Amino acid sequence: MTEYFGTTVADIFATMPKRFKPEEAKEVDIAIGYEATGEGGGKWKATIKHGTLKVETVDGDLTGCKTTIHTDAETFVGVTLGKIGALDALSSQKLRVAGDPKFLMLLLPKIFTPYAAPEKKPVSVTARDIITTIAERFRPEKAEGVAMTIGYDLTGEGGGRWTIVIRDGKCAVRGGLADPLTVKMTMEAKTYAGMMLGTIEAVTAFTSGQVKIEGDMAAAGATAKFFRKYVVPGATEAEELISLRVTNAIEQRFATGPVMGHWFAGLREKKFLANRCPKCGRTQIPPREICAWCRVRVHEFVEVGPKGVVTHFDIVYFASPDPLTGAVRDTPYATAYVVFDGSTEREAVTMDLKKEDIPRLKEGARVRPVWAEVTTGSSRDLIGVALDEQEESL
Amino acid sequence: MATKRVAICAVAQHKNGSDLWHKRFQGMLLDVLEELQAQTGFTFDEETGVNTIVSCSDDFFDARTISDNGVADVLGAQYRGEEKIAQEGLNAVGYAQAVILSGYADLVLVMGHCKESQSESRRMIANMGFDPFYGRAVGLDNLNAAALQARAYMKKAGLTEEHLAGIVVRTRQFAARNPYANAREIVEAGKVIASPQLCDPIRQLHAYPVSDGAVGMLLASEERAAEFTDRPVWIAGFANCMDSYFLGDRDLTANFALKQAAGRAYRKAGIADPRKEIDLVEVMDAYAYQQPLWIEGLGLCGDGEGARFLDQGGQEKYRVNLSGGMLAGNPVIIAGLYRAAEAALQLRGEAGERQAPDLKRAVAHSTTGAAGQFHSVLILER
Structure with missing residues (x-):
C-alpha cells in the first residue's frame, strides 16, 4: 500500500469506526462518497445514520451519496493529517467536493476524532543481532598480526556472554566467556547496541563508567577498527554524512x-x-x-x-x-x-x-x-x- | 532631519605590556573604569548614570565562553544592561553610537580587555579562528596569513625591506613618547633588517609584540556630553565591512572591505575627499607592511602607491599612528579601540609629547580576521 506522510488512505478508512463519535452524530443522516485517485487510492462510502456508521469500499460508481469528495490519494492523506490546508486544496482544485463543502468541513471534525498516523515502531535491533554478525564484518587487512580474545558480558534484555577470537587474520564468535581473555568488557546490552548503532557515543560510554573494562584497555579501544560498521538490515547508509572529530586544547596560564x-x-x-x-x-x-x-x-x-x-x-x-x-x-x-x-x-x-x-x-x-x-x-x-x-x- | 551627534567624553588606557603577570584582567579593567569615573564623575545611577555597557573581549584568550560574563562586576555591568562585541573593540564604539542615536540610552560605557600573554601562544588562538577543517588543519594563523598578504603587497606597491624598517623605526620613535605603549625602545633600521624571519617576509620587528591591555571610554548623547567634559570628541561617521572568510576567495592586496567601510564612513561624515579633509590617522597595523596597505584602503593614496606615500612624507602629512600604532603593542582584539582612544586624545589636545597641532578631524581604523577580513572605520571630529 502506498504511503503518504507516513500512512495510507486505507488506514484512514479502517480507523474510521474507532474514531466515530456516535453521541455527536445522533441527528446526522448522510452518506459520503470518497474517491482518492492514484497509487494507494480507491473508493469508499461512509454512511452515517442516527449514531451509526458504516464504512465500505466501493468498486464501481459512488451511488446514493448526498455528497462526494474527489481528490488524489496524497492530497487526501495530507488534508486528513492537516499537512495540507483543506481550503488550499479546494481552491487549487486538487480537492473537489460535489455537494456542500462547508457543511462537510463543519460536520466531520464534530463526529470524528482526528486521525493520527500510526506510530512507526523503530526497527528493534538487539546486542545479540549485532554481535552475531561480527565475523561477517571482520576486516582481516586491519587485524594483521593481531591475536586477542575479547569477552563481552552484556547484561539485561537481548544480552548474553560472547567471546570474539581474532587470530591469524580470522575472526570467530563463540558463546560464553573464554579464559583467559585479553580484555573483558561488561555493560548493559542496550549500551552495546547503542554504541554499535551510533546513538551512544563510545567515548562518553567509556568515560562515564557505563562500560567496565578488565584487562588490556588499549585492546578494548582498538577493537572498533577491526570490523566494518554494523548496518541495520534494510537500512540505507548516507555515505556523505561524515562526522569529523576535533579536539581543541591550548595551554594557558592566568595571573591571579x-x-x-x-x-x-x-x-x-x-x-x-x-x-x-x-x-x-x-x-x-x-x-x-x-x-x-x-x-x-x-x-x-x-x-x-x-x-x-x-x-x-x-x-x-x-x-x-x-x-x-x-x-x-x-x-x-x-x-x-x-x-x-x-x-x-x-x-x-x-x-x-x-x-x-x-x-x-x-x-x-x-x-x-x-x-x-x-x-x-x-x-x-x-x-x-x-x-x-x-x-x-x- | 536634524542630525544628532554622539560624543566621546573620556578615554582611559591601561598601559600595554608583554606580560602583565602581576595583574589579572579583571584588575586591569577596574583601573580603567575608575579612571573614567575620576575624569567624568559619572555614576551607575539608574536614572542619570550609565545603564548600558558595551564590552569587548575574547572567549579563547579568556578561556571561557561568553567571556563578558566573567568581568561583569569590574565593567560596572553587574545589575545593568550589557552587550559584548565579538569583533575588534572599535565596533563597540559603533554599537554604542547606535544605542545612543536610537534613543535607547544617553550614556554608554565602552570597555575592552585582552591578555595575549595568557596563552601558550597567541598564534594557537588565532589558528582557532580558522575553519577547523580547511584552515586550521593547514596551520593557518594571523602571522602566516598576513605574510601571504605581505609578499603580495610588497610586490604590488614596490615596498622594500628598507620601507618596512623605516616604518618600524618611526613607530618606536613615537611609541617612546606614548606612556601607554608596549614596545618603546628606539631601534635602528639595521636592527630591524637583521631581526629574524618569523614568516618570510615578516621579520620579528615587523610584527607587534605579544601584548596585554585594557581600554575604555564614555560616550554620551549631544544633550548630555557637557555634563562630563568640556572637550567632547564627536563621532562623525562609523562603518564596517566584512569580506570572505576563506582567504583564497580574496584578492589580498585589493582592500575591498576596507574601501567599502571607509567609503560608507566618509559619506556619513560628509567627507567628499578624505585626502583634503583628514588631519590624523590611526590604523591598526599588526605588521609593518599593513600601515601603507590600510592607508591605501582608506583612500589617502592610490592603489599600489603605498611605498610612494611613505617616500613622499605621507605619514607626517596625515599624522599616521602618532601613538606608535598597534605595531608598538596593543592586544589583537582591542587594538582598534586603542586607535580610537589615541585619536580622541589627539583631538582633545591631551596627547602629551606626541600631540600634533591644528587637528580638526581624525580617522581610527580596525580590522579582525586573517589578513584583514573585516574592517571598521571611525571618523572623529573636534
Missing part, C-alpha cells in the same frame, strides 16, 4: 593579581580567606576586586570555615569529562552549596562532596574540607567536602 592570589595562598595554608565588603559587610568566596552590589573595592580579608553547612545539593551521575585529559570523576558525587561558618548567609560556595557520604547527605548537613596531601596554592588543593563525622556523632 593580589585578590585572587590571596585566596590561593590561603588554600596553601588550608585556610579559606574571603574578602569582606567595607560597605555591606558580605563575605566573598572567591574573593573579587570589588563588591558588585556596592561598587567599591574590597581590601579586607577574613578567615571563614573551615567547616560549613550544606544549603542545597544535587547528585551527579553523568559527569562531563575534562576536555583536556578526557578524565572523568568517579560518579556519583554530589555538588553542594556550602556556606562556611563565619560567611554571610547568602554567600555559598559550590563544592563537591565525596561519594561515600551521599546516602547520609541532607540539607543542613555539616561538612568539613578534604584537603590534598600536599597543598601548593592551586585549585587542586581542596578536593571537596565531606560530612563532618565529629558533629554527626554528637
